[in-house]
Amino acid sequence: MQTKVFQVLADNTSGVLSRIASLFSRRGYNIESITAGVTADPKYSRVTIVSSGDQNTLEQIEKQLAKLVDVKVVTELVPEESVYRELALVKVKVSPDQRQNIIAITDIFRGKIVDVAPECLIIEITGGISKIDKFLELLNGYEILELARTGTAGLSRGIENVTYLP
Amino acid sequence: MIGAEAIVKCLEAEGVQYVFGYPGVAICPFYNSILDSEIRTILVRTEQNAAHSASGVARLTDKPGVCAVTSGPGATNIITGIATAYADSIPLVVITGQVNSELLGSDVFQEADITGAVESFVKYSYLVRNADDIPRIFKEAFYIANSGRKGPVLIDIPFDIQNNTIKKFEYPDSVNLRTYKPTIKGNSAQIKKVIKELSKAKKPIICIGGGVQLGNAEEIVLDFAEKHGIPMVTTMMGIGTIPTNHPLHFGMVGNNGKPYANKAMNESDVLLMVGARVADRAVSQPDLITRNKILIHIDVDPAEIGKNAVSSIPLVGDCKNIFEDLSKESFNIDCSEWVSTLHQYKKDLKIVRHPNNDYVDPEHFITALTEKMENDSVYVADVGQNQIFSCAYAQIKNGRFLTSGGMGTMGYSIPAALGAKLAKPERQVVAVCGDGSFQMSMMELATFRQHNIQAKIIVFNNSYLGMVREYQHHTYKDNYSVVSLDGSPNLEKLVSAYDFDYLRLENNKDTSKVIDKFLKDKNNVLLEVMIDPMDLVK
Numbered sequence: 037m038q039t040k041v042f043q044v045l046a047d048n049t050s051g052v053l054s055r056i057a058s059l060f061s062r063r064g065y066n067i068e069s070i071t072a073g074v075t076a077d078p079k080y081s082r083v084t085i086v087s088s089g090d091q092n093t094l095e096q097i098e099k100q101l102a103k104l105v106d107v108k109v110v111t112e113l114v115p116e117e118s119v120y121r122e123l124a125l126v127k128v129k130v131s132p133d134q135r136q137n138i139i140a141i142t143d144i145f146r147g148k149i150v151d152v153a154p155e156c157l158i159i160e161i162t163g164g165i166s167k168i169d170k171f172l173e174l175l176n177g178y179e180i181l182e183l184a185r186t187g188t189a190g191l192s193r194g195i196e197n198v199t200y201l202p
Numbered sequence: 203m204i205g206a207e208a209i210v211k212c213l214e215a216e217g218v219q220y221v222f223g224y225p226g227v228a229i230c231p232f233y234n235s236i237l238d239s240e241i242r243t244i245l246v247r248t249e250q251n252a253a254h255s256a257s258g259v260a261r262l263t264d265k266p267g268v269c270a271v272t273s274g275p276g277a278t279n280i281i282t283g284i285a286t287a288y289a290d291s292i293p294l295v296v297i298t299g300q301v302n303s304e305l306l307g308s309d310v311f312q313e314a315d316i317t318g319a320v321e322s323f324v325k326y327s328y329l330v331r332n333a334d335d336i337p338r339i340f341k342e343a344f345y346i347a348n349s350g351r352k353g354p355v356l357i358d359i360p361f362d363i364q365n366n367t368i369k370k371f372e373y374p375d376s377v378n379l380r381t382y383k384p385t386i387k388g389n390s391a392q393i394k395k396v397i398k399e400l401s402k403a404k405k406p407i408i409c410i411g412g413g414v415q416l417g418n419a420e421e422i423v424l425d426f427a428e429k430h431g432i433p434m435v436t437t438m439m440g441i442g443t444i445p446t447n448h449p450l451h452f453g454m455v456g457n458n459g460k461p462y463a464n465k466a467m468n469e470s471d472v473l474l475m476v477g478a479r480v481a482d483r484a485v486s487q488p489d490l491i492t493r494n495k496i497l498i499h500i501d502v503d504p505a506e507i508g509k510n511a512v513s514s515i516p517l518v519g520d521c522k523n524i525f526e527d528l529s530k531e532s533f534n535i536d537c538s539e540w541v542s543t544l545h546q547y548k549k550d551l552k553i554v555r556h557p558n559n560d561y562v563d564p565e566h567f568i569t570a571l572t573e574k575m576e577n578d579s580v581y582v583a584d585v586g587q588n589q590i591f592s593c594a595y596a597q598i599k600n601g602r603f604l605t606s607g608g609m610g611t612m613g614y615s616i617p618a619a620l621g622a623k624l625a626k627p628e629r630q631v632v633a634v635c636g637d638g639s640f641q642m643s644m645m646e647l648a649t650f651r652q653h654n655i656q657a658k659i660i661v662f663n664n665s666y667l668g669m670v671r672e673y674q675h676h677t678y679k680d681n682y683s684v685v686s687l688d689g690s691p692n693l694e695k696l697v698s699a700y701d702f703d704y705l706r707l708e709n710n711k712d713t714s715k716v717i718d719k720f721l722k723d724k725n726n727v728l729l730e731v732m733i734d735p736m737d738l739v740k
Contacts, residue, residue, distance in 0.1 A: 047381050051329075055321065062322045079380070092508070099505035105326040105346060108381040 039068065040094050041113040041120060041190055044083040045199055047106040048074055055104055056083060065089060065097050069122075069187030080108065084189045086165075109199055113190045120190040124168045125150070126159045127182040128175060138178065145171045156181055203371050205333035206231035206364040209297065210239045212340035215373040218268050220244055220259055220624055222252035226272025228299030228312060231364035233270070244624070244653055247645035249276050251617035253283020253354075254643075257292045258621025261604055262580065264418060266293040266347040266355075267621065273299045274312030277358075278319065282611060285323040287354045289608025290439060291416055293347040294354035295340075296324075303331065303360040317358050325353035333366040341374045350384025351503040352416055384502060388519035393527050395515050396474075399496045401533035403472035405540045406432050409455060411484075412439025412607065413477015413501060419522035420444070423476065426525055431537045432474075433544055435463040437484040438593055440477075442581070442603030446596070452544050456484040458590045458739065462547040472496045477521050480510040481608070500524055553740070561734040562707050564588075564662065568595035568634075570713050571660070574721055576630045580604060580622045584615035584635035587668035590739040592634055601629070613642030616659060620646060623655050630658070630721065637663045637687055647700040650726055657702065657726040661693060664735040672738050693730050703727040 046052045053072050060067050068086040075082045087097055101110045113120070130138055138157065142149060147161035161171055165188060172180070192198070203211075209232055213221065222244045225233045236243055246252045249271045256267025267287075271280050277298040287294045300306070301313045317327040326346050328339050336359075343355040400406055414423050420443050427434050433450045436443060438458075444451050453460035455467050467473060468490045475497060478484065485491055488511035499506075499513035500521055507516040517524060557563035568591055572581065583592035583605040596603060604622065606614040619633035635643075640661045650657040662668075667685040674682050694704045703725045707716045709732075720729045 051317070054318070058321050096505065096509060099508075103503065103505050105379070105382045 037088050037090065038094060039086060039088040041115075041118065041188060042085045042087065042098060042101065043111050043113050043190060043192075044085065044101055045075070045108045046081050046083060046104070047108070048079055048081040049106060052081060052106045053083065055106060056085070056101065059100055059104065060087075060097075063096075063100065065093065069185075071187040071189050073189075084113070084187070086188050111192070111199065113192060117194070118190050118192050120164050120188050121162055122165055122168055122188050123160065123162045123186045124171075125184045126161065126172070126175065126180060127156055128159065129156045129179040129181050131155075134178065138175075141171070141174050147171070203368055204231065204235070204364065205330075205336055205359070205366050205368060206235040207238075208333065208336040208368050208371050209340065209359070209364070210235045210241070211371055212337055212373060213241055213268060214239060216340070216344050217265065220256075220621075221268050221270050222246055222255040222621070223270040224249050224252060224272065224276055226274075226276050226299060226312065228273035228301060228361050229270055229276070229297070229364075230299070231361065232297065232299070232359070244649065246617065246649055249279035250283045250613070251643060251646055251649075253280050253287060253294060253296065254611075254614050254617035255621035255624075256294050257283070257287050257290075258582070258604065258618035258623075259625040260287075260292050260294060261618075262602065262622050262625040264348075266295045266344055268295050268297070270297040271299070272312065273301055273316070274314045276312075277314050277316040281320055281323065284320055284354045284356065286606050286609040286611040286614060288323045288325070290412060290606065291352045292354070293352040295343050295347055296354055296356045298356060298358045299364070300329070300358045300360040302362045304362075306360065317356065320356050323354070324356050325351075327356040328358065330357065330359045330363050333363050333368045336368065337371060337373050342377050342379060345377045345379070346382060350382075385504070385518045386520045386523050388500070388517050388524040388527055390527070392515060392517045393524070393531070396498050396517060396528065397531040397533055399472050399498065399515065400430075400474075401535060403535055405470045406472040406474065406535070406537060407466055407470040408432055408434045408474045408476060409467060409478055410434055410436040410440035410443050410476055411478025412437065414440060414443050414521055417477060417502065417521040419477075419525055422522055422525040422529065424448075426529055429529075430533075430535055431541060432535075433466065433537065433541050435467055437478045437607070438605065439607040441593060441596070441605075442598040442601065445600065446598045450541065452548060454593055457486050458483065458593065460551070460594070461553070462544065462551040465547050465551065466544050467491060470495055472498065474498045474500065475513070476500045477502070479506050482510075485511065557710075558734040558737070559709065561709060561737075562713065562731050563710055564591040564733055564737065565595045566710050567707070567713055567731060568592060569597060571632070571717050572597040574717050575601070575632065577601065579630035579632065580619070580626070582615040582619040582622060582631065582633045584633070584639035585610045585612045585669075586636040586639055587664070587672065587737070587739050588634060588636040588639070588662045590669070591662075594739075612639040615639065616643040616646050617649075619657070619659070620649060620655055623657075624653075627656075631656075632658045632660060634660045635662070636668060637661055637665065637690055638667045641687075641690065644696070647697065647702065647726075651700050656724075657728070658720065658723070659728045660720075661728060661730050662733050663693070663730050664733045664737065665690065666735050668735075668737070669739075671735075675738070693728060697728045701726065705729040707731045
């Protein structure tokens with residue numbers, strides 16, 4: 037099993053995300069995360085998909101994605117040549133005496149406290165998948181009331197791999 | 203002009219001659235507008251068969267077949283037909299009526315999310331939101347359906363959109379699809395590699411799939427094979443691409459194919475797989491076709507290459523275009539020794555059947571039938587034991603062999619034959635089915651009668667779902683479960699209700715005479731052939 041991050045440039049039409057998602061479900065491919073958003077050119081959407089499988093499956097995923105009529109191009113975002121980021125919002129239950137400790141951990145991870153209520157606060161944290169996992173590990177002793185993760189978004193580094201659109 | 207009239211104009215612009223379908227309120231504006239057109243509408247008796255009939259047209263005209271059905275159950279009923287076309291890469295444009303746009307999603311009467319439901323069986327689908335988009339969408343739909351790897355495209359059109367006035371009708375000359383650009387031309391470096399391997403080959407073979415006919419490459423592939431003396435085998439979908447009795451043709455491969463065809467493919471040193479998926483029925487052990495040999499896989503769909511077998515030389519493109527390029531390269535090989543080995547295999551590995559003489563032997567019957575059929579006739583095989591017998595024994599000359607290969611949809615032959623006969627009225631078209639598959643489509647006898655389309659139908663009667671019975675014979679030691687067709691109608695009485703002529707063949711004795719009568723009949727005719735209920739395809 038390997039994990040790969042695919043970047044899909046697709047027509048920004050209704051239904052394109054459901055077509056991509058249904059491709060994964062009907063062919064039994066794994067989706068670890070999927071994020072989508074409009075690109076600099078509003079005609080296109082950029083979809084970042086983290087998927088896992090054996091070499092053959094991952095090759096098929098790339099080809100089947102490319103075959104979708106709405107998809108312009110599919111590229112793999114290779115770890116060494118790419119930047120991945122994910123955002124997480126974590127609502128943690130805290131008593132007044134725990135608050136300083138949480139703020140300290142958040143600082144170390146360069147997170148932000150974005151909401152404070154008498155019994156809980158919300159932390160915003162961005163980073164690669166492992167950074168967010170590590171952060172959540174450190175919150176082990178606390179009660180996480182709610183957690184929202186966006187999934188991975190990514191871009192390739194440098195100017196060489198830019199996909200120019202017509 | 204309203205949306206419905208615009209749809210008809212689009213169909214006219216695409217040269218559509220027939221629309222198969224079944225109306226309901228949601229598609230009524232369209233069916234009202236088409237009355238003003240020369241396009242002929244054919245009312246089938248159930249929606250699934252509209253798609254099969256359109257498939258028959260598509261396969262004989264190289265243009266998408268068109269059907270139009272209503273929303274809800276009309277749309278869901280046609281799904282099996284769409285899936286059948288998708289599995290065999292047959293181009294269709296399927297129009298479905300839909301409830302009013304403002305009611306979409308509210309579960310009103312006869313609402314079904316058809317674009318969602320068919321997602322995995324179509325090449326693409328549209329839900330029309332604005333009547334002004336109709337010309338562009340139809341232009342795109344016909345282009346997508348009939349280019350690259352062909353397949354069905356569905357257009358769902360709400361009732362109100364069909365009635366809305368469109369500003370200006372202008373049918374586009376070309377499509378502008380930013381994200382869809384199928385590869386036509388083969389990579390020249392890969393073509394050089396293919397030639398290099400072929401020129402070293404001692405035992406090359408070409409395996410012809412359905413893609414060769416879909417890509418109109420029959421002639422050029424055959425010319426290439428003949429020029430270099432390279433032997434050929436076919437998949438089920440490839441049957442009829444080259445004449446059955448061609449001296450370089452060594453039969454159909456696969457678990458229901460000829461043992462010598464499989465041996466030829468497995469023993470080859472260079473295997474050219476052309477327009478074939480390497481699916482489980484054709485190649486049950488993909489490692490056998492990659493072991494000790496160079497596998498050259500030519501397909502217009504890059505996702506097919508490497509899906510089931512890893513090829514040594516992948517070559518993506520339209521097979522006609524690729525074979526034109528391959529034909530420009532000169533090389534010399536001598537395959538005569540290999541071909542004579544294959545002829546020896548053909549003799550040694552011939553399956554000798556031991557037919558029960560109380561019944562008609564399918565080998566004897568199909569051989570005699572197809573020898574007597576006209577040179578360019580169309581043989582439409584159904585699904586079941588009858589399909590396997592048809593594949594094994596039909597002698598196709600310069601005609602066509604149509605069947606549902608990928609999906610294996612019972613009931614395909616009768617509506618597909620109807621479409622084929624409409625498309626090519628001058629050609630002899632014969633549907634061959636079993637008593638199970640016949641009963642799945644027998645309502646279409648009325649369609650032949652209503653529209654004066656000549657029907658020639660052969661029903662192999664064994665009073666069983668033979669293919670499943672055979673499986674239960676092998677796997678469950680003759681514990682038959684739900685395979686008896688007792689209770690089937692008396693076919694003579696049944697077809698007389700539709701004014702069909704009826705012929706019956708009980709044993710091999712009168713085969714020749716009865717076939718002559720059947721083929722010469724000017725009326726609609728059904729021939730019932732009694733075969734051994736216990737017969738096995740292998």
